[in-house]
Amino acid sequence: MLIRFYKSLFFSRRFYWTFVGIIFLFVFSYGVPFLYTVAQLFLLFLALTTVLDYIVLFTRREPVAVQRKMADRFSNGDPNPVSLSVANLYPFPVSLRIIDELPEQFQRRDFCLSARLKGGESEVLEYSLTPKERGEYVFHDINVFIRSPFKMLIRRKTLQAETMVRVLPSFQALRQFELLAGASDLEEAGNKRMRKLGHSLEFEQIKEYVTGDDIRSINWKATARKGGQLMVNNFTDERSQQIYCLIDKGRVMKMPFDGMSLLDYAINATLVLSRVALIRQDKAGILTFGDQIGTFLPAGRKSLQMSHILEILYNQQTRFQETDYERVYAMVRTRITQRSLLVLFTNFESLTGMQRQMPYIRAIARNHLLLVVFFENTGLVELQQNPAETVEGVYEKTIAEKFAYEKRLIVKELNQHGILTILTAPENLTVAAVNKYLEIKARLAI
Secondary structure (H helix, E strand, C coil), rough: CCCHHCCEEEHHHHHHHHHHHHHHHHHHHHCCCHHHHHHHHHHHHHHHHHHHHHHHCCCCCCCCCCCCEEEEECCCCCCCCEEEEEEEECCCEEEEEEEECCCCHHHHCCCCCCEEEECCCEEEEEEEECCCCCCCEEEEEEEEECCCCCCCEEEEEEEECEEEEEEEHHHHHHHHHHHCHHHHHHHHHCCCCCCCCCCCCCCEEEEEECCCCCCEEECHHHHHHHHCCCCCCCCCCCCCEEEEEEEECCCHCCCCCEEEEEHHHHHHHHHHHHHHHHHHCCCCEEEEEEECCEEEEEEECCCHHHHHHHHHCCCCCCCCCCCCCCHHHHHHHHCCCCEEEEEEEEECCHHHHHHHHHHHHHHHHHEEEEEEEECCHHHHHHHHCHHHHHHHHHHHHHHHHHHHHHHHHHHCCCCCCEEEEEEEHHHHHHHHHHHHHHHHCCCCCC
């Protein structure tokens, strides 16, 4: 009990500075005798103030009330709001210093909030956290350091508030795309409008001709029945096509950008792309792989499909072995029998690395429409843009340009074999993938 008491009581800086000043007065009183009386009065004042401060701080068992409010799950890579509802239970004003023990994944040891509340006053303190990896995050206790108007002592109150939240793939971005998907033009979700080329074979209705309609769709029989009023056939996009996201979990996807791995960027893009596909009445599926096949979710449009996709993506981790594309080809050949759009999220840092896998990539592309998505090295782009002022700088810039040139060669070689590609910076991956999917849908290429 005594140890616990000492852990909850601290002397403030004001107390120490006042005590040091009194010591100097006693020292100077050897040369100036009247200062001795002044020092004694100040010492008595300090003792009385400290005792009074102790009485007002520790007479109440529960001095403050603090409640942490946040969602039960966080969105990876996005700001997630957290709020602390603080109430002063004293009848006098207090100054508070609040240390919320954040999960160890954030590695923040200097996090602190401050507040000054009048007697009985409440306030909500807000802050946000941006996780960089998926998993379970544990918030621990809340420590409140309280100072009364005397500010001689500090009372520490530890409030038990241990809570676990799960960090899932970026569902905040998913919500943004869902809101934009409520409009008829989902293309705006990718900040890019695609012109429809032709139409599908799925007939919807006959309607009156308006300016801008395709004159090739005029229904002359219906026009004759309407007495000369032009009527056109209205078609809808072909539905229920299969869209599979193939996610590489090999060591090439462990590379970090802005605190997140390439795998996390691919997972966030997969979540959004799958949702957009389902909104477009297509079937969405998942295949993860590394040196071995990971998880396979058959393409579907059931109501729980997004829940299954989210749960699968939450549990994916990178493996440090080299990816076995032969296993991927065998899996695709046996489990995905219908022609589908396969979006392969991977990374090639060199032309030779891509050429080793080219036979399997070409084999997959024979039966499916394959879209290969890999990443620009933004660090190399910065080296290219910086002026070279030393010999070492010239060497670094030359190497950076060489690697960037190899990336372009990879794109060119894949395109020569009829394989679609996306080369993008990690932060632009989601928008680039959605835009490409919408372009493919507009051209009826699947």
